[in-house]
Amino acid sequence: MKDFAPTLLRWYATNGRTLPWRGTHDPYLIWVSEIILQQTRIEQGRDYYLRFTRHWPTVQALAAATEDEVLLQWQGLGYYSRARNMLHAARQVMQQGGTFPCTIEGLRQLKGVGPYTAAAIGSMAFGLPVATVDGNVYRVLARHFGIDTPINSTQGQKLFAQLAQSLLPQQQAADFNQAMMDFGAIQCTPQSPHCDTCPLADTCVALHTDQTERLPVKGNKTKVTTRRLTYIYIRCNGFTAIHRRPAGDIWQGLWEPVKMEEGKMKMEDAVCLRQNVKHVLTHQVLLADFYLLLTDQRPALPPDYIWVHESELSGYAVPRLVEILLESVPEITE
Numbered sequence: 001m002k003d004f005a006p007t008l009l010r011w012y013a014t015n016g017r018t019l020p021w022r023g024t025h026d027p028y029l030i031w032v033s034e035i036i037l038q039q040t041r042i043e044q045g046r047d048y049y050l051r052f053t054r055h056w057p058t059v060q061a062l063a064a065a066t067e068d069e070v071l072l073q074w075q076g077l078g079y080y081s082r083a084r085n086m087l088h089a090a091r092q093v094m095q096q097g098g099t100f101p102c103t104i105e106g107l108r109q110l111k112g113v114g115p116y117t118a119a120a121i122g123s124m125a126f127g128l129p130v131a132t133v134d135g136n137v138y139r140v141l142a143r144h145f146g147i148d149t150p151i152n153s154t155q156g157q158k159l160f161a162q163l164a165q166s167l168l169p170q171q172q173a174a175d176f177n178q179a180m181m182d183f184g185a186i187q188c189t190p191q192s193p194h195c196d197t198c199p200l201a202d203t204c205v206a207l208h209t210d211q212t213e214r215l216p217v218k219g220n221k222t223k224v225t226t227r228r229l230t231y232i233y234i235r236c237n238g239f240t241a242i243h244r245r246p247a248g249d250i251w252q253g254l255w256e257p258v259k260m261e262e263g264k265m266k267m268e269d270a271v272c273l274r275q276n277v278k279h280v281l282t283h284q285v286l287l288a289d290f291y292l293l294l295t296d297q298r299p300a301l302p303p304d305y306i307w308v309h310e311s312e313l314s315g316y317a318v319p320r321l322v323e324i325l326l327e328s329v330p331e332i333t334e
């Protein structure tokens with residue numbers, strides 16, 4: 001156990017990834033990267049991070065943005081509550097004088113900052129000796145120490161958090177946390193871990209008991225439901241109708257075309273552009289149909305709909321599924 005951290009840190013010194021948010025102690029930049037990476041692969045997250053921080057290089061700049069602007073920058077990343085929470089948190093920071101809190105408790109007060117993100121910012125920006133525990137850490141620890149407690153159980157979360165904390169070298173918290181993340185992503189990968197070149201192989205329980213496939217153990221998964229969506233793209237003299245999705249459902253705050261059940265259009269005039277387009281979210285599988293309706297008269301729609309010129313549609317943040325559907329809308333021909 002005592003060799004774990006030194007071995008890991010030696011591995012990290014030669015194998016650690018060069019990422020745009022590494023090597024900074026700026027809590028704002030670390031926070032942005034951590035929120036983006038919560039549900040996003042590094043390769044995709046890197047581009048978003050660069051664009052986002054170019055657009056808003058400081059927490060002051062972000063706090064002054066509108067929700068629409070932030071959602072537009074976030075478009076395509078999914079889990080849009082992250083973007084809304086970031087804007088809220090940036091404003092919280094500004095209300096507190098414009099300086100990020102430098103304690104775990106203070107960081108946890110920021111909207112959208114959970115234990116993992118607080119530990120990441122705390123260790124990387126302020127050198128706090130707190131271990132981060134994410135999917136990579138669960139996997140590395142479960143395998144190396146041969147632990148089969150489900151990682152999504154309360155007991156498992158407590159156990160892994162305590163173990164990670166006990167392994168953390170107090171003076172090198174940031175490097176250790178980043179090393180664990182890279183080690184899980186590069187060496188101890190979910191499928192086919194590279195045990196033959198692993199510096200921790202000698203002491204790895206999973207390897208010696210042939211359990212690398214089995215560990216980590218996950219408890220029962222949440223049920224996934226299927227949901228049908230039907231959209232109509234109305235084209236009326238160069239304008240189309242969209243509305244903002246309300247709170248209490250997926251994609252809050254994003255825009256979408258008319259939903260079938262909400263309008264009383266004569267559907268026999270509509271052309272079907274796409275059918276059964278499948279989009280998978282964490283707990284839902286969406287199946288969408290998409291229609292085009294050409295009309296000279298604007299149909300009556302519920303009051304939350306607005307008419308926007310088609311050339312300005314790209315200025316509205318839409319969910320990825322809608323973005324895919326919109327690609328099938330034919331160009332206007334005079």
Ligand code: SF4
Binds near residue numbers: 144187194205
């Ligand atoms: S030996 Fe294999 S399973 Fe064990 S820590 Fe290394 S890569 Fe992971």
